[in-house]
Amino acid sequence: MKRAAYLGSAVALLSISGTALAADGLQIIKKNCLSCHTETGNSDAPFSRISEQRKTPEGWMTTLYRMKTQRGLNISPEEEQVLIKYLSDTQGLAPSETLAQRYILERTPNKVEEVDPAYAEMCTRCHSGARFGMQRRTQGEWEKLVHFHMGQYPTIEYHALARDRAWFDIALNDVAPKLAADYPFKAQAWDDWAAKPKSDLTGNWMMSGYLPEKGDFSAQLSVIKEADDRYVLLVNGTYADGSKLNGSGSAKVFTGYEWRASLIIDGQALKQVLATDEQGIRMSGRMFVKGSDEIGGAITAVKAGSSPAIAAVSPTYVKQGSTQTLVITGANLDQPLSFGEGLDAKVVSQASDHIVVQVKAGADAPVGMRTLSIGSARVEDAIAVFDKLARVDITPNDSIARIGGNGGLIPKQKAVYRAIGYAAGADGKPGTEDDLKLGYMPASWSLKPFDQVAEEDHDLKYAGKIDARGIFTPGDAGLNPERRMSANNVGNLTVVGTVTEGEQMLSGNAHLMVTVQDYVRSLIQ
Structure with missing residues (x-):
């Protein structure tokens, strides 16, 4: 299946007929799955294998995709979507169980994981830690997963980090019990969440976020109920530049909090992967371009209710002795506001969902973070007061872009960069943990060879270009007769972001590896 179509269907899962919606997930399992699985007679775990796992919506979709492509499962698209919804709702993950690894669901690019060494040696040499971290299984099911790997990939014991040890014995006797302890099927968090009444998300939401091609934005998101968990x-x-944003779409909610939406905004197809809080009044996650999930950014939305709620503040810094115009978005914001010690606020315009305010910091305003208060709403560390820009970091610090296109089926995979400013902390030394984070700052962008080999191979000429928005577009796929040995357009580059703050100009660097196409794509890699 083509990458764009696979990911699009995975995130949306929206077009379900009324007949299919009324179908019973249990009956779909009985109709389609019992040629391989069996009924156990146990009401707590009615089906062998199936009832001994818990997964995210993407996890269950991955399972069904494997069943169809490798095990001959024949199921209609309508039934498949109902089954994914049923399994996600009844055997999903609680909000607290997904917190640490939501980046894999939100398709966050260039994420560097921190993984337990036991898993790094045995599991993540092939796939991400989130692949197994976003599942919950009984110990018996974790053991069966080890056997599955041996049967499906019989050369696994001969890979690096496997052939120098008794891989199968370690995986079965050490790693499987550890997985069962770290990611258990039975968990109080899931029992509590499954019993908790779920929120209706109907209403008006104030949404704030960032899209690389357009910048910061704020918008009212009207959520209209169509059916249970469908909007x-x-x-x-x-x-931020004043241009208008308009669009429409549809959303579906899994497990009571997993929001998946498809939208068309200003003619562009976008996807949202968000999570609501347990009260159903705040959502956060990521929105990205359909088929190019690296082109996206974080978004936050708060529901309009009777109390004030703050969604976002932009920018998030003000310099001593200067005035900064800030935009605050949220709900019920037509109340008095305060930024705390040493800051004077002059409201330019104020509405229930949007405030433009000029904030002036005194020349002797204490350096540090400030709390924003609007009525009863408070955001700790909302604004940084700083004296001098001390350093600039580029995010992501290490990244990959992939050549593509040029008549091939796999498009280019771009990379997106932003600059984060810091002031020196109380120790006065930049580059320490004590530094004061100011937030994202406007920057100019350039590239240079990463090392001498990259310079000799003219990687700067062939590997790609970066534009004024910090979006890097790699070169075309295929052989390039202009390069030594007709090599393709891969390269090793340094991304340079330069921030101008008053009379200061400071730069930060990031490493970019431009490499070949990714031929193996999955929902959770």
Whole structure:
């Protein structure tokens, strides 16, 4: 299946007929799955294997995809979507169980994981830690997973980090019990969440976020209930440059909090992967371009209710002795506001969902973080007061872009960069843990060879270009007769972001490896 179509169907899961919605997930399992699985007679775990696992919606979709492509499962698209919904709702993950690894669901690019050494040696040499971290299984099911790997990939014991040890024995006797302890099927968090009443998300939400091609934005998201856990969406808002934002779409909610939406905004197809909080009044996650999930950014939405709620503040810094114009978005914001010690606020415009305010910091305003208060709403560390820009970091610090296109089926995979400013902390030394984070700052962008080999191979000429928005577009796929030995357009580059703050100009660097296409794509790699 093509990558764009696979990911699109995975995130949306929306077009379900009324007949299929009424179908019973249990009956779908009995109709389609019992040629391989069996009924156990145990009401707590009615089906062998199936009832001994818990997964995210993407995890269950991955399982069904494997069943169809490798095990001959024949199931209609409508039934498949109902089954994914049923399994996600009844055998999903609680919000607290997904917190540490939501980046894999949100398709966050260039994420560097921190993995337990026991898993790094045995598991993550082939796939991410989130692949197994976003599952819950009984110990018997974790053991069966080891056997599955041996049967499906019989050369696994001869790979690096396997052939120098008794891989199968370690995986079965050491790693499987550890997985069962770290990611148990039975968990109080899931029992509590499954019993908790779920929120209806209908209403008006104030959404704030960032899209690399357009910048910061704020918008009203109108959520209109169509059926249980299914919503129609209308979006109206403004980008930071003043241009308008309009769109519509649809969303579906799994497990009571997993929001998956498809939208068309200003003619562009976008996907949302968000999680609601347990009260159903705040959502956060990521929105990205359909088929190019690296082109996206974080978004936050708060529901309009009776109390004030703050979604976002932009920018998040003000310099001593200067005035900064800030935009605050949220709900019920037409109340008095305060930024704390040493800051004077002059409101330029104020509405229930949007405030423009000029904040002046005194020349002797204490350096540090400030709390924003609007009525009863408070955001700790909302604004940084700083004296001098001390350093600039580029995010992501290490990244990959992939050549593509040029008549091939696999498109280019771009990379997106942003600059984060810091002031020196109380110790006065930049580059320490004590530094004061100011937040994202405007930057100019350039590239240079990463090392001498990259310079000799002219990687800067062939590997790709970066634009004024910090979006890197790699070169074309295929052989390049202009390069030594007709090599393709891979390269090893340094991304340079330069921030101008008053009379200061400071730069930060990031490493970019431009490499070949990714021919193996999955929902959770």
